[in-house]
Amino acid sequence: MGTLRAASILTGFFALTVPLMPVQAALVRLSSAGARRFPHWYHRQVCRLIGVRLTIEGRVAADRPVLLISNHTSWLDIPVLSAVAPVSFVAKKEVGRWPFVSSLARLQRTVFVDRERRSAVGETTGEIMARLADGDTIVLFAEGTSSDGNRVLPFKTSLFAAAKPTAKAGASGEDAPAKDAVVQTLSLVYTRLHGVPLNRSARPLVGWFGDMEMQSHAWALLKAGPLDVRIRIGEPVPLAEFADRKALARHSEAEIRTNVVRMLRSYPEDAEIQTIAPAAEKRTRPTAARERALFR
Numbered sequence: 001m002g003t004l005r006a007a008s009i010l011t012g013f014f015a016l017t018v019p020l021m022p023v024q025a026a027l028v029r030l031s032s033a034g035a036r037r038f039p040h041w042y043h044r045q046v047c048r049l050i051g052v053r054l055t056i057e058g059r060v061a062a063d064r065p066v067l068l069i070s071n072h073t074s075w076l077d078i079p080v081l082s083a084v085a086p087v088s089f090v091a092k093k094e095v096g097r098w099p100f101v102s103s104l105a106r107l108q109r110t111v112f113v114d115r116e117r118r119s120a121v122g123e124t125t126g127e128i129m130a131r132l133a134d135g136d137t138i139v140l141f142a143e144g145t146s147s148d149g150n151r152v153l154p155f156k157t158s159l160f161a162a163a164k165p166t167a168k169a170g171a172s173g174e175d176a177p178a179k180d181a182v183v184q185t186l187s188l189v190y191t192r193l194h195g196v197p198l199n200r201s202a203r204p205l206v207g208w209f210g211d212m213e214m215q216s217h218a219w220a221l222l223k224a225g226p227l228d229v230r231i232r233i234g235e236p237v238p239l240a241e242f243a244d245r246k247a248l249a250r251h252s253e254a255e256i257r258t259n260v261v262r263m264l265r266s267y268p269e270d271a272e273i274q275t276i277a278p279a280a281e282k283r284t285r286p287t288a289a290r291e292r293a294l295f296r
Helices: 002-030 032-050 077-084 093-097 101-107 120-133 214-224 245-264 288-295
Strands: 052-057 066-070 088-092 111-113 137-141 182-193 227-233
Touching (some): 002 101, 002 214, 032 052, 066 245, 088 093, 088 120, 120 137, 182 245
Parallel strands (some): 052 227, 088 111
16 A cells, blocks of 8 residues: 555656646746745645645745754655745755756755865855845755754854854955845644554654665655654844854754753743753764664
């Protein structure tokens, strides 16, 4: 039954996606507004096809440019976040070489970052600032990688350098943030599989991390059944209010970590939460081999 489900979803996905790729390619060339909105509609259809049900608290500001900072669990985060609002992503340059996925990423106007070249940060800064000035919503996965879904990994402040340049770097005005740009956090937790609550041991089944191979993970997840995801969006804060990238990272990590803990434990929104960021060098996660075994 699971195999039939996965095969049906994949068939429907390609039947939906391939004919629409030239449409988005034309919008990228001819209409920036259309190029933002069309992927939002498309990914809502993809989520319906996969059986992803979204519960959303809050909203992404639609009347100003937004830097949307999110935790990251799975490849499934891409259609989920795109179904929430018209967005583009910041991704590592390797994604631009993945077969087929790279084409979809470019059509959604992804900003690619070369993490191995420090000089590339300046180039990325210019692109992100230009996109914000143009009114885009840009998603940054600040952990720098995906997790098992049971925690928020320590944020990498270096990833914020392209979004919050130093005063010296932005002195020319070319890389200065758009005057009305805001920062919002987005916290997401996968809560149910086939209507059954995901507990701590089962939640990593959704996570794609470590040395997991994407095709086999996607196939197993599509076979597993429909998913529920809960999303909480923070209030907008002007990007200019943050003194530097470290202040921006601290604010975003604290808010996302608190919201993720509340959603994981079903705490009320006003409950006081004490969270401790795990040390990067001490964090541990289940191995990919163990996760593949759990899928069988």
